[in-house]
Amino acid sequence: MDYTAENRPVVSVVMGSDSDLSVMKEATFLLEEFDVPHELVLASAHRSPERTRRFSEGAAARGVKVIIAGAGAAAHLAGVIASQTVLPVIGVPIDSSPLKGLDALLATAQMPGGVPVASMALGKAGAKNGALMAVRILALEDPSLRAKMEAYIENMARGIEEKQEKLRSKQE
Numbered sequence: 672m673d674y675t676a677e678n679r680p681v682v683s684v685v686m687g688s689d690s691d692l693s694v695m696k697e698a699t700f701l702l703e704e705f706d707v708p709h710e711l712v713l714a715s716a717h718r719s720p721e722r723t724r725r726f727s728e729g730a731a732a733r734g735v736k737v738i739i740a741g742a743g744a745a746a747h748l749a750g751v752i753a754s755q756t757v758l759p760v761i762g763v764p765i766d767s768s769p770l771k772g773l774d775a776l777l778a779t780a781q782m783p784g785g786v787p788v789a790s791m792a793l794g795k796a797g798a799k800n801g802a803l804m805a806v807r808i809l810a811l812e813d814p815s816l817r818a819k820m821e822a823y824i825e826n827m828a829r830g831i832e833e834k835q836e837k838l839r840s841k842q843e
């Protein structure tokens with residue numbers, strides 16, 4: 672990612688391991704679709720705590736407005752980041768463990784009172800919704816982004832109408 676002023680990331684997509692990329696790229700695809708400048712960051716709450724701390728404490732000063740953090744297993748990444756920044760943190764639990772993500776889901780959702788993490792669904796749907804949630808937050812202060820989100824929602828509804836039409840014509 673190019674860190675020039677006009678291209679500074681406003682969303683950080685953070686993941687605990689490069690093995691999470693196949694899930695978290697769903698978030699970056701959507702941010703690209705909405706033309707939201709973003710960055711992809713590797714930081715592990717357990718394996719690189721110092722790097723995670725530096726990222727969390729420095730993100731707001733770099734112009735980042737929303738953080739999406741995906742991790743699997745004992746997924747502390749989103750919570751640890753949320754404890755070290757005032758930015759909104761969206762957690763994406765990843766189904767990368769023998770417990771198939773139940774561990775990550777609970778670790779992401781069950782934050783103690785005082786340190787909020789907005790937990791998404793497990794896996795790719797969660798990564799996708801994490802990006803959409805970030806766009807909705809940014810759209811509060813950005814009318815052009817709000818218009819894009821409205822168009823996205825209308826387009827989704829149109830897709831259902833079209834699929835319904837296809838189903839109907841197959842049944843005839």
Ligand code: RP5
Binds near residue numbers: 687688691741
């Ligand atoms: C977590 O442990 C990561 O977020 C990943 O989902 C999981 C496994 O990591 P690797 O052993 O594949 O690097 O910290």
